[in-house]
Every structure is written in C-alpha cells, then in structure tokens.
Amino acid sequence: MPLSRPAPAPRTPFEERYLALAKRICLTAIPDPRYEIFLFGSRARGHCDHSSDVDIGVAGPEPLPGGVSRLMDELLESDVPWRCQVVDFALVNDENFRRHAYQGREIWRAAN
Template identity: 30%
Template sequence: MGKRLDLRKYKVFFFGSRVSGRGAKTSDIDVGIRGPKEVPLDKMAEIREDIEKLPLLYKIDVVDFSAADKVFQKVAASQLELLTK
C-alpha cells in the first residue's frame, strides 16, 4: 500500500474477526485505512487490484474508514492491530 498511499498521512491496520480471535479458517482478512480524508476511488481500486494479484490463501477486504459508516467504524475499531505508525 505504501506505493499507493503516503503512509505518513494514512494509517493501515488489521481489524475484524481474525484480530479479535473469532475468525474461522475461511474468514477473510480485514485491512483498514484511516487518513485525513477519504482515499480517492481510483487509489482504492488500484490497492484492491494489487491485493487481488497477490498469491494468497485468504481473501483480503480493504476498507477506507474515512468513507465508512460511523457505526461500522466504532464497532470495527474496538479491536484493531496497527500496521503503520
């Protein structure tokens, strides 16, 4: 993601069932992005495209928290693991 976003401005983190320990073997991996403003749609598309090309065993779901519903943000942010500082 670092080639698509300025990681000095945007934080990237894991959240969801895998972080909370409630994930099943088939659960996806949830990755959140939070920054000073919404990630432009073309950048989000590029990030998702880059991830889809990776040879992974699990689906990765990327969420721009700046564009997400406030209730979703609150619930999802209750347990997260920061990837960038």
C-alpha cells in the first residue's frame, strides 16, 4: 500500500506575513506582466517546517532580463526569515523538474 502524505498544515500568521512580504518584493522587482510569479515547493504545498526555504518561480516568454540575482539580493536583504530560491523557468530544461514544481504551485501573479 502506498504511503500517504499528511494533510497540508495551515499557515501561521507569522508565515503569512513573511510570505506576503516576499510576494510584494517579487511583484515590485518584476513589474512586467508577461512574467508569471509563483510560490512552489514545500511551502506552496503546505508540507514545510520552520527551516524550509521559499521556492519562487518566474516564468515568462524569455529569460528574465538581468537574471534573478538582483531579486535574490532584495529577498536576502529583506526581513524574510527564510532562505529564498528564485528559479527562472525560461531557463529550465528539465521537464520532470518543471512538472513537479508546477504541481501545487501558488500563483502570485498570472502572466498576461
């Protein structure tokens, strides 16, 4: 019999506050509406613990101009208490990773 995964835990007010801050930073840093911005991984699926990082995806018609380093720096210098990883999905060639990341993602801004 396959092992079942526990139900996602609801986010605490602390988590909501700092994920909202990370979202605000991302939306401000990437104003171009052609780019979708989303949370993925364990924090999006609700299967995280206090040490889990924050996985943020950016998907657009081309690689993000200037790359993700400026956004990563802004997140690092912010009050967000977790390590943040930003992935530019225009540069992702691994379809298994892409499929897995897109499962259960939380869209912060849909692309237009």
